[in-house]
Amino acid sequence: MELPRWELLAVSEELDEAELAALKFLSREHVPRRRLEAARSAHDLFEALQERGALEAGNLAFLRELLYRIGRIDLLAAHLGSSREQVERELQVARPGGARVPPYRYLLFQLSEDITKDELMSFKLLLDGELPKSKLTPETTMLDIFIEMEKKGLLGKDNLSVLKSLCEKINISLWNRIEDGLNLFGQEEMLITEEERGSTGGPEGYLALSVTPEFPGSCNISSQLEAYKMTSRPCGVCLILNNHNFAKAREAVLEHKYLRDRNGTDVDAAALRNVFSKLHFRIEEYRDLTADEIRKTVNIFRCEDHEDKDCFVCCILSHGKKGIIYGVDGQEVPIRELTTSFTVQNCRSLAGKPKVFFIQACQGNAFHKGVTIEADTAEEDASVERGVRFQRDCIPAEADFLLGMATLQDYVSYRSPREGTWYIQALCQHLESRCPRGENVVSILTAVNREVSRKTGERNAEKQMPQPILTLKKKLIFPVN
Template sequence: MDFHKLLYTISEALATEDLVALKFLSLEHIPLRKQEGIRDPEALFLALEEKGMMEEDDLSFLKELLFRINRIDLLTDKLSSSREEMERELQIPGRAKVSQFRYLLFQLSENITTDELKSLKFLLIKELPKCKLDNEMTLINVFIEMEKKGLLAEENLEILKTICEKIDKSLLKKIEEYELDRNVEMYITEEPGGQTRVSEGITHVSQEQTTGPFKVRDSLWPSQTASDSPGIQEEIQQPDMYKMSSRPRGICVILNNHDFTKARSEVPKLQNIKDRNGTDADAAALRKVFTKLHFEIAEHKDLTAEQIRHTVHVYRNMDHRDRDCFVCCILSHGDKGIVFGTDGQETSIQELTTSFTGMNCPSLAGKPKVFFIQACQGDTFQKGVHIETDSAELDSSVEADARFQLECIPDEADFLLGMATMKDFVSYRSTTQGTWYIQSLCEHLEKSCPRGEDILSILTAVNREVSRKNDRLNQGKQMPQPSFTLRKKLIFPVN
């Protein structure tokens, strides 16, 4: 069926309450001010199409919307999907485009009774104008007014929880389950002088949540005051995106180890370790792409373990208050849980990443800290049909970077760790063209950032590309593995 004819057919089948729900679930993509003129589903679909959220060859957001409002009949009959398919699809990290917060509010609106809604409005009588609480106001309308007044936000659910506790504890339970799913404990302490210091800890993460190519651990961050938060008007723009407007965006530190002569001469067990030929091609690619993304580049070459720790210490103690992000790229040999300095001594990966937690580096608290690690995590070859590698014993053009474990990301929000390969397996480096992972990463960043794609979508594309490469000698393959505690979408704008 023709794309626009399909949208028209679906819009004809949607009721008024469906349109209200669809508009509410789309607020992160179409601001309230622009929604005021939308009177029918066709207009909403057109607005979403203009935003790039709905295209002829990509109906994923439309499918998600229909699934969220429980119009499974349209999902099945018009889009050839199903409830089960959408449930599987939306479990994939980064795939859902309706925010968890927005969907929580919609679920609450679907589960509240008429009497409970009256009670909720009564309890808000001092907070909202009476005209906003008349009998015609739905709970969705009330939520919108609360957001405008700064009474409700993704990181500010206390007022809503207090009210739900009074009118229906089952509603409160839904909110608590939502918070539990985010695996966050928030601790706010008052510092001398009246300043507020915020730190976060991650609660237990189940085994199901930590398997697969991603570790998904979201977090919350304290809300702005009501005077700072005009609600969901366009000025807020994308509340589920990290701010990325400073110039420079931040510092991109490149720790590039090539010459391991000292390690071979001083550490007996590393007497056969090779120089990392080709690593300069990776460093050059990283410099190029992160310069285009408006980062300040700081490259450090051939550092001993102590020099790596000292360098990280310097950047940890810098004032990053005027920067929106921090990026660190480590190109070196390694082993379980560590990277090698050029002297063959070890430096803990976890020690390096943990240096930038909110407690250790307050000026980066609440901001994304991104680490890309190029090194093997073992010496095992991943077998596959028609696939290539970055290991030491292949041929003259491909070498290995040794190994390290994955338990290197702090249990705190706003970290992204991009690993070249999965635990126990080798990664591949051409001695002339650089590594599969870093070269693919830079290529996709350069191609996808101008299109506004978020970093997790980009890393998924990197996974796909690298996994398709072939080691003709060993029939091996490589699968990169990101892990993260990001709370929002991380997008690197080029403008």
């Protein structure tokens, strides 16, 4: 397929500054450094790739891969007449004459996507003296740091000792992820022979991926699994039950006199609305429901005909305790009662389709006092919500359910009145950034676990670990196009 010049320009105009930086980073083995630095737009970069023979008439494999790597699946369909599945098939086998992103560079790119702001700041502090101060400004990104480290000889495909040392000082899990990714690539790559390199002009030492992992460290067996059908538009309903005002509970139940309003929950609700709208779900939000109203609302959607939909999502934002969520009147609703409403026996039109529940609610008693962090529990002035082990009887004993809980036994879960909860915010951010790459939702929840577990409370002691429980039998991938 030959891409007209105007179409190439149209693709470039769809890409923002951060995406251009990502494309340039992923292309460093294929374009000279100075030529890359001179590229001020994606169109400049495409021209440089054409000059080097990486993009040419009839061979757009590298352009397709680049767009796939940065998650712009929409551009594949709109301008290249391609799809995520086509690119993944191309990446499963080394294709003679096709330029590819080396695994080492793709691994660094994925790592840069997941590093937190605090971790980025730590990298800058530790590299002060090793890199020029002009390259360690507030605007410097993690990709910028990797590039400068490569220029200084501090980083390379066979030179990871400095990066390892930095990761061990900042967060050992960063290095564990790199090591896991390298091991995974080592198991799944095959070297292109010297003869093939000579005939194709591929970069020296290039490794062709035999399988594209969802992210380094993930189990690639999942790539062989069938995926749930997610082609209906809308995909299904995203039901948001958002409880904020608990005045009724404080007035009606003496033991709940300290059950405070859940300030910050609207930030979570807005984030959920935003991301699931982009994922083609019909948003239905209900606010400040009593226990009885929660039951009635869930029953409405249980009885709805989902025959022409592919999925159902329910997000619950409330106070709670072990296996329970509270209505705003302080009355209890068992989580299992809600999930069981959507079993095959109770909702036949969702048979064989994924039923997804995200629960942001305390599952135990809170502790510590604070000002800016509050709890989803009934303790006076509590600053955190303490979770207990998720009870497996909260999820029906049948296939196609996924339940994501914010808390795990002996860990704490935070809600900020200004920024929302750690769990829901991390969940929405990772869904928004990773779904365009075609990642499995289970892999995304693993990344959410990793991010949330890295955080600490105000006293640098409080921790939180979410827990997904599932009976899915296929890959669950939320489409963006």
